[in-house]
Amino acid sequence: MLELRDLHFAVDRGDGPEGGGKRGIINGINFNFEKGKFYAITGPNGSGKTTLAKLIMGINPTTSGSIIFDGQDITGLSITDRAKAGIAYSFQQPARFKGITFRELLSIATGIDEEQKLISLLMRVGICPMDFLEKAVDAKLSGGEIKKIELATTIARNPKLAIYDEPDTGIDLWTIGPMVDLLKREQKNYGTTTIVVSHNKVFLEAADEILIINGGRIVFRGILDEAMALLNDLSICSFKPCCEGEDQNVRCFR
Numbered sequence: 001m002l003e004l005r006d007l008h009f010a011v012d013r014g015d016g017p018e019g020g021g022k023r024g025i026i027n028g029i030n031f032n033f034e035k036g037k038f039y040a041i042t043g044p045n046g047s048g049k050t051t052l053a054k055l056i057m058g059i060n061p062t063t064s065g066s067i068i069f070d071g072q073d074i075t076g077l078s079i080t081d082r083a084k085a086g087i088a089y090s091f092q093q094p095a096r097f098k099g100i101t102f103r104e105l106l107s108i109a110t111g112i113d114e115e116q117k118l119i120s121l122l123m124r125v126g127i128c129p130m131d132f133l134e135k136a137v138d139a140k141l142s143g144g145e146i147k148k149i150e151l152a153t154t155i156a157r158n159p160k161l162a163i164y165d166e167p168d169t170g171i172d173l174w175t176i177g178p179m180v181d182l183l184k185r186e187q188k189n190y191g192t193t194t195i196v197v198s199h200n201k202v203f204l205e206a207a208d209e210i211l212i213i214n215g216g217r218i219v220f221r222g223i224l225d226e227a228m229a230l231l232n233d234l235s236i237c238s239f240k241p242c243c244e245g246e247d248q249n250v251r252c253f254r
């Protein structure tokens with residue numbers, strides 16, 4: 001249902017020490033996402049996961065290669081046209097809007113303003129209507145609250161393909177399990193093809209297939225058990241031979 005053909009995304013290096021030219025962020029990705037499957041995309045920080053997700057949604061422009069969605073070449077389509085075609089994207093850092101409530105946001109996203117329908121929608125996505133419907137979607141919301149609203153708004157659009165970029169950021173321990181269950185339920189009940197960008201093992205366990213991205217390339221596709229060896233390997237610092245970090249009291253996070 002979604003095919004990525006030799007996808008590239010490069011940016012200008014600018015006038016930095018590496019001296020102009022282009023830097024490849026996504027370096028030739030080929031992949032066919034099957035209808036109704038649940039995919040988790042993982043990999044080290046800065047490996048290109050969010051960039052890839054944004055290329056699919058059209059937030060980043062493709063440098064070369066193509067994106068085929070339901071048989072249609074969408075490479076040149078705008079975000080709006082991709083949304084109309086059935087792709088929805090849940091941001092890692094969702095936007096906040098001054099002077100707008102969740103009720104209004106949800107109505108704009110879905111075209112529904114009937115009270116009972118909005119309430120059923122929120123029940124479906126596991127959000128308490130009493131608590132959330134009149135909340136202002138502004139800077140006063142907590143990080144977890146805005147993520148719940150973002151996720152609910154994405155699901156409410158009934159997309160054919162839903163992309164969630166780190167949906168558990170800021171989400172409390174009690175919500176992560178139900179959140180995974182919710183995304184699996186949407187996949188099962190509505191046949192939603194689901195792509196979750198995540199470092200969290202619960203999403204990797206829930207996935208039908210895992211993709212590991214490193215250096216803007218797919219370096220693994222398969223199930224979690226088979227992915228573990230590579231995931232452990234990627235946690236080892238590649239600068240260790242030339243860095244004296246091991247002998248220092250304060251080390252980097254790797």
Ligand SMILES: Nc1ncnc2c1ncn2[C@@H]1O[C@H](COP(=O)(O)OP(=O)(O)OP(=O)(O)O)[C@@H](O)[C@H]1O
Binds near residue numbers: 043045047050
């Ligand atoms: N428009 C852009 N211009 C310049 N550099 C960019 C741009 N978009 C992404 N990058 C760079 O590309 C690299 C990959 O970024 P990306 O956000 O895709 O990483 P990620 O794998 O999602 O990381 P994380 O796990 O930390 O969220 C980073 O070094 C980032 O700074």
